[in-house]
Amino acid sequence: xxxxxxxxxxxxxxxxxxxxxxxxxxxxxxxxxxxxxxxxxxxxxxxxxxxxxxxxxxxxxxxxxxxxxxxxxxxxxxxxxxxxxxxxxxxxxxxxxxxxxxxxxxxxxxxxxxxxxxxxxxxxxxxxxxxxxxxxxxxxxxxxxxxxxxxxxxxxxxxxxxxxxxxxxxxxxxxxxxxxxxxxxxxxxxxxxxxxxxxxxxxxxxxxxxxxxxxxxxxxxxxxxxxxxxxxxxxxxxxxxxxxxxxxxxxxxxxxxxxxxxxxxxxxxxxxxxxxxxxxxxxxxxxxxxxx
Amino acid sequence: xxxxxxxxxxxxxxxxxxxxxxxxxxxxxxxxxxxxxxxxxxxxxxxxxxxxxxxxxxxxxxxxxxxxxxxxxxxxxxxxxxxxxxxxxxxxxxxxxxxxxxxxxxxxxxxxxxxxxxxxxxxxxxxxxxxxxxxxxxxxxxxxxxxxxxxxxxxxxxxxxxxxxxxxxxxxxxxxxxxxxxxxxxxxxxxxxxxxxxxxxxxxxxxxxxxxxxxxxxxxxxxxxxxxxxxxxxxxxxxxxxxxxxxxxxxxxxxxxxxxxxxxxxxxxxxxxxxxxxxxxxxxxxxxxxxxxxxxxxxxxxxxxxxxxxxxxxxxxxxxxxxxxxxxxxxxxxxxxxxxxxxxxxxxxxxxxxxxxxxxxxxxxxxxxxxxxxxxxxxxxxxxx
Ligand code: SF4
Numbered sequence: 237x238x239x240x241x242x243x244x245x246x247x248x249x250x251x252x253x254x255x256x257x258x259x260x261x262x263x264x265x266x267x268x269x270x271x272x273x274x275x276x277x278x279x280x281x282x283x284x285x286x287x288x289x290x291x292x293x294x295x296x297x298x299x300x301x302x303x304x305x306x307x308x309x310x311x312x313x314x315x316x317x318x319x320x321x322x323x324x325x326x327x328x329x330x331x332x333x334x335x336x337x338x339x340x341x342x343x344x345x346x347x348x349x350x351x352x353x354x355x356x357x358x359x360x361x362x363x364x365x366x367x368x369x370x371x372x373x374x375x376x377x378x379x380x381x382x383x384x385x386x387x388x389x390x391x392x393x394x395x396x397x398x399x400x401x402x403x404x405x406x407x408x409x410x411x412x413x414x415x416x417x418x419x420x421x422x423x424x425x426x427x428x429x430x431x432x433x434x435x436x437x438x439x440x441x442x443x444x445x446x447x448x449x450x451x452x453x454x455x456x457x458x459x460x461x462x463x464x465x466x467x468x469x470x471x472x473x474x475x476x477x478x479x480x481x482x483x484x485x486x487x488x489x490x491x492x493x494x495x496x497x498x499x500x501x502x503x504x505x506x507x508x509x510x511x512x513x514x515x516x517x518x519x520x521x522x523x524x525x526x527x528x
Numbered sequence: 529x530x531x532x533x534x535x536x537x538x539x540x541x542x543x544x545x546x547x548x549x550x551x552x553x554x555x556x557x558x559x560x561x562x563x564x565x566x567x568x569x570x571x572x573x574x575x576x577x578x579x580x581x582x583x584x585x586x587x588x589x590x591x592x593x594x595x596x597x598x599x600x601x602x603x604x605x606x607x608x609x610x611x612x613x614x615x616x617x618x619x620x621x622x623x624x625x626x627x628x629x630x631x632x633x634x635x636x637x638x639x640x641x642x643x644x645x646x647x648x649x650x651x652x653x654x655x656x657x658x659x660x661x662x663x664x665x666x667x668x669x670x671x672x673x674x675x676x677x678x679x680x681x682x683x684x685x686x687x688x689x690x691x692x693x694x695x696x697x698x699x700x701x702x703x704x705x706x707x708x709x710x711x712x713x714x715x716x717x718x719x720x721x722x723x724x725x726x727x728x729x730x731x732x733x734x735x736x737x738x739x740x741x742x743x744x745x746x747x748x749x750x751x752x753x754x755x756x757x758x759x760x761x762x763x764x765x766x767x768x769x770x771x772x773x774x775x776x777x778x779x780x781x782x783x784x785x786x787x788x789x790x791x792x793x794x795x796x797x798x799x800x801x802x803x804x805x806x807x808x809x810x811x812x813x814x815x816x817x818x819x820x821x822x823x824x825x826x827x828x829x830x831x832x833x834x835x836x837x838x839x840x841x842x843x844x845x846x847x848x849x850x851x852x853x854x855x856x857x858x859x860x861x862x863x864x865x866x867x868x869x870x871x872x873x874x875x876x877x878x879x880x881x882x883x884x885x886x887x888x889x890x891x892x893x894x895x896x897x898x899x900x901x902x903x904x905x906x907x908x909x910x911x912x913x
Binding site for chain 2: 269270272274281282284285286287288289290292293294295296297298299300302303305306307308309310311313314315316317318323340341343344345347348350
């Protein structure tokens with residue numbers, strides 16, 4: 237890929253090895269120049285640079301934390317008034333801004349099927365404010381506000397979003413860039429609210445080596461912790477890539493945030509992952525059977 | 529054309545006349561009839577713009593901000609808790625210099641839960657950088673919304689147009705609806721910049737350091753101060769075209785007055801009657817209606833009040849631990865003058881409690897006879913004083 241044409245320029249402010257910056261780059265390159273970006277307080281805001289600089293080569297607006305979705309909706313409706321219907325409006329939000337504080341406004345926009353693509357860049361904690369737990373933080377994970385490991389499981393956000401019956405939802409990770417780009421392109425072709433949930437490893441908050449971002453992204457998928465799938469119209473599930481089903485331990489052991497885990501906890505995580513995978517398989521197969 | 533309209537519906541008519549492109553709103557009493565009427569007008573094509581049914585006031589304002597940045601004409605309306613809920617976004621709107629017009633129907637902010645009129649909802653937003661215009665009746669509300677677009681789109685600042693909940697919002701009175709073509713002539717052509725220029729991409733509102741922050745704020749402050757001239761000009765032009773103008777304050781019989789009554793919103797109408805009754809009895813009372821609250825009309829207030837011996841202010845609002853907000857602002861505005869009037873502050877009519885002309889007459893007589901102006905506000909509670 238020729239980085240000179242990147243819509244996220246070199247010299248941005250991400251930490252070395254940041255998965256989130258890679259995701260931003262991939263999403264923007266898949267969408268192209270006719271895109272308007274909404275950013276909310278998060279690492280993506282810092283990565284996009286401070287005044288008077290900008291790492292983004294497309295128009296962008298840094299809005300408030302709670303409102304990535306309605307801000308994108310305001311722009312896309314205004315563009316309709318102006319008769320400009322070939323511009324993609326994209327909202328970038330982190331897990332805090334999506335799972336927690338922004339969920340109500342995202343739900344409102346999705347229910348109205350507002351016309352934009354919403355990308356949740358999920359690094360599984362409030363990394364920009366110093367690694368505090370969010371409702372996306374996985375079970376047992378260390379953060380500064382869960383020093384002995386989080387007691388609760390990660391919120392099943394995709395299920396909530398799917399329940400809005402929007403035209404397109406997908407999961408993706410930077411470990412599989414082709415899959416990610418394809419999904420963004422598929423989303424771009426549709427109208428209405430489109431949601432892409434991207435796992436973006438964060439070496440800083442996950443307490444791991446900077447060169448492990450890609451490997452950890454792949455392992456999240458191969459261990460079935462983060463399956464890659466799509467859901468059309470809140471109904472049709474499609475698993476886009478089949479994981480090997482490696483033991484979760486291979487994923488967990490690379491990250492300092494899980495270094496305190498006991499065997500029973502790893503077992504419980506494995507059990508949860510297997511259960512959720514079985515459920516996803518059932519949903520995907522059910523669709524296939526119904527179609528047959 | 530004169531029609532019988534509530535204040536809320538008068539505002540909806542103004543939105544139609546201004547050919548607003550984008551409306552986002554959330555229902556709240558007593559603002560809901562504005563939202564309902566506009567929804568009806570959008571659905572039957574009288575308003576051609578987009579209407580977004582928001583899931584909260586916070587989101588409604590967020591969408592208004594980004595739509596306005598895209599260059600279209602934007603409106604919303606709210607009240608009370610809704611305005612409080614929007615608070616964060618009100619700062620975003622003014623700081624991003626968008627030209628939104630919002631109708632605010634004054635209602636108490638809980639707790640305790642209540643629904644009557646009280647200006648504390650909008651006055652507690654006085655530091656958000658919005659222009660604030662307080663209206664006395666439905667006609668003024670309709671006219672002011674039209675003027676507000678001219679102002680907002682000239683100075684690039686958002687404008688609140690406020691009316692009293694239930695009194696003005698629900699009271700039905702004859703309202704003259706201006707001719708659509710004349711409004712077209714009066715308003716600037718719709719040509720707000722689209723700040724999402726694909727050829728010249730900018731990052732709007734990225735993070736600034738303390739130096740830039742102060743620079744942006746100073747510019748916003750100066751432009752807010754200067755906006756008064758635009759407001760005065762918009763009001764004069766409106767007067768020329770439509771035969772009605774209001775000024776940023778309205779002074780009546782203050783030249784020879786022993787005491788000047790200062791108030792705002794629907795209470796002005798009661799104060800007018802009180803003043804007339806007292807004048808008929810030979811008691812020299814004058815009246816100052818404050819319409820513009822931000823930017824604060826220092827010059828006009830000083831011009832009309834500085835030479836009086838006594839001024840009384842009636843506030844339908846309260847800043848707990850201090851007093852009535854208009855009273856406080858007046859005192860602040862005149863503090864550095866060599867010669868200034870004694871200022872008597874009264875808080876009354878909260879939650880829409882009746883404050884009839886007779887009570888205002890009694891207050892005026894009390895002030896005439898009482899030479900010591902109190903530091904703290906005097907509460908008018910119940911129908912007597
Ligand atoms: S804290 Fe994490 S997500 Fe944020 S910039 Fe650094 S590596 Fe990226």
